[in-house]
Amino acid sequence: MDHKRDIDEPSGVSTTGHEWDGIKELNNPLPRWWRNTFYLCIVFAIGYTIVYPAWPGLTGATKGIWGWSSRHDLQTSVDQAAATHAAVEQKIASGDIKAILADPEMKAFAVAAGASTFKAFCTQCHGSGAQGAIGYPNLNDDEWLWGGTPDQIVATISHGVRFTSDKDTHTSQMPAFGHDGILDAGKVADVTNYVLQLAKLDHDAQKASNGAKIFADNCAACHGDVGEGKQEVGGPPLNNQIWLYKGTAQAIMAQINNPRHGVMPAWEPRLGTTKVKELAAYVISLGGAK
Amino acid sequence: MSQPLEPEVAAVNTGAKASGSLYARRTKIFPKEAHGTFRRLKWYIMAVTLGIYYITPWLRWNRGPNLPDQAVLLDMLHRRFYFFFIEIWPQEFYFVAGLLVMAGVGLFLVTSVVGRAWCGYTCPQTVWTDLFIAVERFVEGDRNARMKLDAAPWSAHKLFLRLSKHVVWIVIAMATGGAWIFYFADAPRLLISLFTGQAPFVAYATVGVLTATTYVFGGLMREQVCIYMCPWPRIQAAMLDEDSLVVTYNDWRGEPRSHGRKKALAQGVAVGDCVDCNACVAVCPMGIDIRNGQQLECITCALCIDACDDVMGRLGMPKGLVSYSTLRDYNHNMALASPQAGKIEPGRLRDGAGNFISAVRHFDWHVILRPRTLIYVGLWSLVGVGLVTALFMRDHLRLNVLHDRNPVFVKLSDGSVRNGYVVKLLNMQPDARTVALSIEGLPGATMSLAGEDAPQGRSMNVALESDKLENLHLFITVSPQLLKNGKSEFKIIAADQRLGSSAVYDASFETEGSK
Numbered sequence: 001m002d003h004k005r006d007i008d009e010p011s012g013v014s015t016t017g018h019e020w021d022g023i024k025e026l027n028n029p030l031p032r033w034w035r036n037t038f039y040l041c042i043v044f045a046i047g048y049t050i051v052y053p054a055w056p057g058l059t060g061a062t063k064g065i066w067g068w069s070s071r072h073d074l075q076t077s078v079d080q081a082a083a084t085h086a087a088v089e090q091k092i093a094s095g096d097i098k099a100i101l102a103d104p105e106m107k108a109f110a111v112a113a114g115a116s117t118f119k120a121f122c123t124q125c126h127g128s129g130a131q132g133a134i135g136y137p138n139l140n141d142d143e144w145l146w147g148g149t150p151d152q153i154v155a156t157i158s159h160g161v162r163f164t165s166d167k168d169t170h171t172s173q174m175p176a177f178g179h180d181g182i183l184d185a186g187k188v189a190d191v192t193n194y195v196l197q198l199a200k201l202d203h204d205a206q207k208a209s210n211g212a213k214i215f216a217d218n219c220a221a222c223h224g225d226v227g228e229g230k231q232e233v234g235g236p237p238l239n240n241q242i243w244l245y246k247g248t249a250q251a252i253m254a255q256i257n258n259p260r261h262g263v264m265p266a267w268e269p270r271l272g273t274t275k276v277k278e279l280a281a282y283v284i285s286l287g288g289a290k
Numbered sequence: 291m292s293q294p295l296e297p298e299v300a301a302v303n304t305g306a307k308a309s310g311s312l313y314a315r316r317t318k319i320f321p322k323e324a325h326g327t328f329r330r331l332k333w334y335i336m337a338v339t340l341g342i343y344y345i346t347p348w349l350r351w352n353r354g355p356n357l358p359d360q361a362v363l364l365d366m367l368h369r370r371f372y373f374f375f376i377e378i379w380p381q382e383f384y385f386v387a388g389l390l391v392m393a394g395v396g397l398f399l400v401t402s403v404v405g406r407a408w409c410g411y412t413c414p415q416t417v418w419t420d421l422f423i424a425v426e427r428f429v430e431g432d433r434n435a436r437m438k439l440d441a442a443p444w445s446a447h448k449l450f451l452r453l454s455k456h457v458v459w460i461v462i463a464m465a466t467g468g469a470w471i472f473y474f475a476d477a478p479r480l481l482i483s484l485f486t487g488q489a490p491f492v493a494y495a496t497v498g499v500l501t502a503t504t505y506v507f508g509g510l511m512r513e514q515v516c517i518y519m520c521p522w523p524r525i526q527a528a529m530l531d532e533d534s535l536v537v538t539y540n541d542w543r544g545e546p547r548s549h550g551r552k553k554a555l556a557q558g559v560a561v562g563d564c565v566d567c568n569a570c571v572a573v574c575p576m577g578i579d580i581r582n583g584q585q586l587e588c589i590t591c592a593l594c595i596d597a598c599d600d601v602m603g604r605l606g607m608p609k610g611l612v613s614y615s616t617l618r619d620y621n622h623n624m625a626l627a628s629p630q631a632g633k634i635e636p637g638r639l640r641d642g643a644g645n646f647i648s649a650v651r652h653f654d655w656h657v658i659l660r661p662r663t664l665i666y667v668g669l670w671s672l673v674g675v676g677l678v679t680a681l682f683m684r685d686h687l688r689l690n691v692l693h694d695r696n697p698v699f700v701k702l703s704d705g706s707v708r709n710g711y712v713v714k715l716l717n718m719q720p721d722a723r724t725v726a727l728s729i730e731g732l733p734g735a736t737m738s739l740a741g742e743d744a745p746q747g748r749s750m751n752v753a754l755e756s757d758k759l760e761n762l763h764l765f766i767t768v769s770p771q772l773l774k775n776g777k778s779e780f781k782i783i784a785a786d787q788r789l790g791s792s793a794v795y796d797a798s799f800e801t802e803g804s805k
Contacts, residue, residue: 010583029314031518129696140700140708200705240703241770287710287740287765288700 085109093274097150100281107281114282117275121267130286134246135262140286143242146170147231148290154280158273160266169266172234177218178257187214192253198227198239201247318440319513319577321423322433322569326596335411336420344465347472351375354720356756364474370757376681377757379718388677392670399666401529403658404614405536409522409589415515416589418466418508422459423575429455433572459509460501467500513576516589523586532617533657537590539570539581539612540620542627543646545634547581562636563611569601570594570612580612610652619651626650687725688716689784689793699801705770707801710740713762715784717754723786725752727764731780732799734772738765752784766799775803 006015008026018025049055052064063069088109092100100106119128125136132138137145146156159168177183183191194211196203216225222235229237236244244262245255268276283289323329349361351374358365363372371378371386378385400407409416430436430451442448471493472480483489484497507515516523530536544564548554554561564581571579573593578585580594598612626649628634639650646652694710701707717723728749729737736746740763754760764782778799785792 029312031514032313032315033514034518035313127696129694131697131700138697138700140697141702143703237703241701241705242703285740285763287708287763288702 089274092277097154097277097280100277101150101284110278110281111285113275114278114280114285117271117279118282121271122279125264130283135244135260137244137262138242139283140288141242142288142290143237143240144231144288144290145234145236145244148288150280150284150289153283153289154276156264157276157279157283158266158268161264162261163263163266166266166269170234172222173261174222174255174259176258178253183214183218183256187211188253188256191215191219192249192256195227195238195252196249199241199247203249316514317577319575320433320436320440321575321593322572322597323427324573324593324596324600326599328592328596332411332420332591332593336417339412339414339417340421344469347469347477353377357720358476360476362473363476366474377718377720379716382684385677385681388673388680392673392677395666395670395673398529399663399670401526402531402534402662402666404590405530405534406523406526406588406590409516409526410591413522413589415507415520416591418462418504419512419575421462422508422512425458425462426455429458456509460505463501463504463508464497466504467497467502470500471496513587516576517587523589527586530617531662532621533660533662535614535616535653535657536584537580537588537592537595537612538615538617538620539564539583539594540610540615540623541581542620542623542634543636543639544581544611545636560635560637562634563602563607565601565605567601569597573597608646613653615653616657619653622651685791685793686718687784687786687789687791687793688714688718689782689795690714690716691782691795691797693797693800701802702767705773706767707770707773708765708767709799709801711764711766711782711797713764713782715752715754715760715762717756717758717760720756722756723754723788725754725784725786726750727752727762728783728785729766729780730783732766732768732778734769735766735780735799736769738767739763740765768799768801773801775801 006017006024007013008015008024011026013026013028015024016027049062050064051066052068053061054064055062088106091103091106092110095103095106100110118126118130122130126132126139127136130139132140137143142148144152146152146161155168156170159166159170161170162172163169175182178185178188190207190211191214192211193203193205193207194209194215197205197208197211215223215227219227219238222230222233223238224230224235227238229235229239241247243251245251245260267279271279346362347360350359351361351372352359353372357377358372360372361374363370365372369380376385397408426436430439439448439451468484471484475493480489480493484493511519541562541564544562546560546562547564547566548561549566551561551565570581571594573596574580575591575593576587576589578587580588592614595612595614599609602609602611623639624634627636627639629638639646641647691714692712694712699707699709713727715725715727717725726749727737729735736748737750738746739750746767752760752762780797780799782795782797783792784794
């Protein structure tokens with residue numbers, strides 16, 4: 001082949017023959033150290049695959065002679081974190097909820113730990129912001145079906161609500177006044193209007209005054225004389241603005257006719273007392289507790 | 291498959307074979323010591339830059355009992371940057387961004403005026419290489435002695451010299467790596483812990499890595515770093531224009547060069563001023579010949595100017611055969627000297643007495659003032675003035691508010707509605723203080739802190755620790771009588787009466803009917 005090499009005149013360097021818009025690519029040699037660095041990288045890479053897990057096999061990859069694994073790294077980090085937290089966790093485990101809330105360090109840790117536990121076990125019913133839903137109480141507000149003091153919250157989380165396998169569980173049962181024929185439809189409508197009146201919601205005054213007597217006979221025992229609620233028997237207050245099953249005439253009537261009853265598991269057997277205390281600290285931090 | 295290859299492909303395929311190897315051996319460079327204006331300037335700049343680098347972490351600055359007393363400190367752990375009287379929090383990092391913009395524009399300015407001055411005088415690679423060459427020269431002697439030593443067979447003497455040189459280099463490299471870490475922690479305490487083995491691993495690792503890079507780049511790699519590793523020569527070269535001052539061999543007066551200048555003149559042969567003594571090549575730390583014109587390798591350290599001026603002076607000829615000059619002047623003078631392209635007639639530029647004719651252009655400082663450089667100066671000053679203004683106008687009390695999103699609002703049993711806010715109060719001054727947090731607007735609203743039974747009102751006092759961020763969970767509750775559907779705007783105000791500073795946040799309160 002008689003093709004002559006093209007020499008770039010100013011630099012005296014041969015070109016590769018490639019040209020873009022009049023700019024020719026010079027064929028300058030690379031420095032030798034550059035190539036040697038490349039070989040060094042290859043050697044390093046081979047060494048790396050020997051030292052660290054790399055080569056795939058039939059049953060798994062080679063383990064590497066240093067025995068490194070990401071799982072082990074993770075375990076180390078987890079152990080480190082656990083060791084860092086051990087002291088405060090120990091204090092939380094041995095202290096009661098009031099002591100935890102009184103100590104800033106314990107409180108901060110318990111609220112953070114409780115928030116994380118809450119996300120795993122509680123958000124399914126109570127919502128990710130503990131805002132609740134129809135039938136599931138909102139934990140941000142100031143109404144507590146089973147008491148809003150720290151000890152009461154710990155007790156409720158520990159033993160659950162209507163969780164029959166726990167003997168200390170909270171239990172209350174409202175009769176199905178309409179369904180079981182205790183009150184006829186007219187009386188149910190009357191007492192519904194009386195309850196609406198207690199809560200200062202729109203109501204039929206005539207029906208409400210008819211309902212007063214029915215309420216006193218059938219409801220006041222658990223809900224209190226003016227609907228203020230009785231925590232010890234599990235009767236929720238009816239004279240305020242918080243309604244577990246909605247505060248409309250229709251929803252209240254449905255609840256009187258055939259009440260629904262929520263169930264919460266007892267968490268102490270599953271999570272242990274420490275986590276329950278942390279959960280309580282988190283719930284209290286939401287701002288509604290007494 | 292015997293189709294002939296495209297010529298270009300053939301060139302590639304044969305090119306490698308024809309030029310011998312695809313890889314070039316490194317040419318050894320033994321820079322000779324230069325004497326003169328630019329060498330002196332380089333010594334001064336080296337002293338100043340290295341001085342700043344090594345001494346700065348040891349300067350103290352009293353900031354009171356709560357803050358570190360190191361004048362320049364990058365406190366990574368507490369996320370603070372201290373620079374004498376300035377303290378910068380991470381959210382004020384735009385000051386650093388602004389400084390980088392200024393550094394960038396400053397570099398454009400310098401490059402458009404005097405070419406690669408950064409490369410030639412102040413680049414750490416240049417400064418440390420210069421230092422390492424000075425050490426080499428001190429231990430092994432100047433150019434000729436070093437060339438002889440390099441060519442000599444190994445002996446006890448050669449081993450001793452080489453070893454001493456490398457030991458000194460490594461000591462300098464360690465001092466360089468060591469100085470770096472003092473910017474990130476209290477220098478005196480770190481120094482003690484460094485030598486007693488108490489310093490954190492990352493300190494030793496940093497010193498190790500920087501020792502290695504300083505030794506390798508400054509001692510071993512030198513010009514290879516500039517030529518093959520640094521992108522800067524490519525970028526800077528693109529920023530030059532025909533009015534930039536660059537180190538230039540003025541061939542309009544030097545050519546044709548001749549060893550036997552006197553003899554040639556005596557025979558009536560017209561020769562240029564260049565006596566081809568190679569002094570400019572001998573001093574070049576990049577190993578190039580400036581007489582080949584502008585080259586990518588040239589860092590414009592101007593040592594060839596010193597070397598040539600020295601020779602010209604001794605020969606009684608005017609200095610400046612190699613000089614800082616602009617491409618415009620150079621082309622003008624070249625056109626004067628060579629009426630036919632490619633043939634320089636040095637006699638055309640001189641009058642009868644041997645002086646340059648008036649048409650020859652020399653350095654004129656006015657070339658510095660041109661629209662491009664003035665725009666750079668303007669931009670640079672604009673950013674600078676903006677930064678300084680922002681620095682002195684900034685408030686040392688800041689308020690950030692995050693409205694709780696989940697739930698957005700909570701209805702309480704008495705029908706009132708509560709909104710939650712995470713309030714972040716930044717006390718950016720070195721003293722503790724009390725700040726009044728209050729709300730403006732939103733009738734019927736009261737405020738309280740989560741988890742505290744403090745009486746509810748429309749303002750509260752918050753104690754702030756010095757130089758800290760205080761995180762509060764603030765509840766704002768509006769009573770049912772004054773509740774308005776939807777979203778209401780109001781202000782959360784943090785005020786420090788004593789210092790008269792305040793911060794306002796435009797917040798919103800939401801209830802049923804909000805979108």
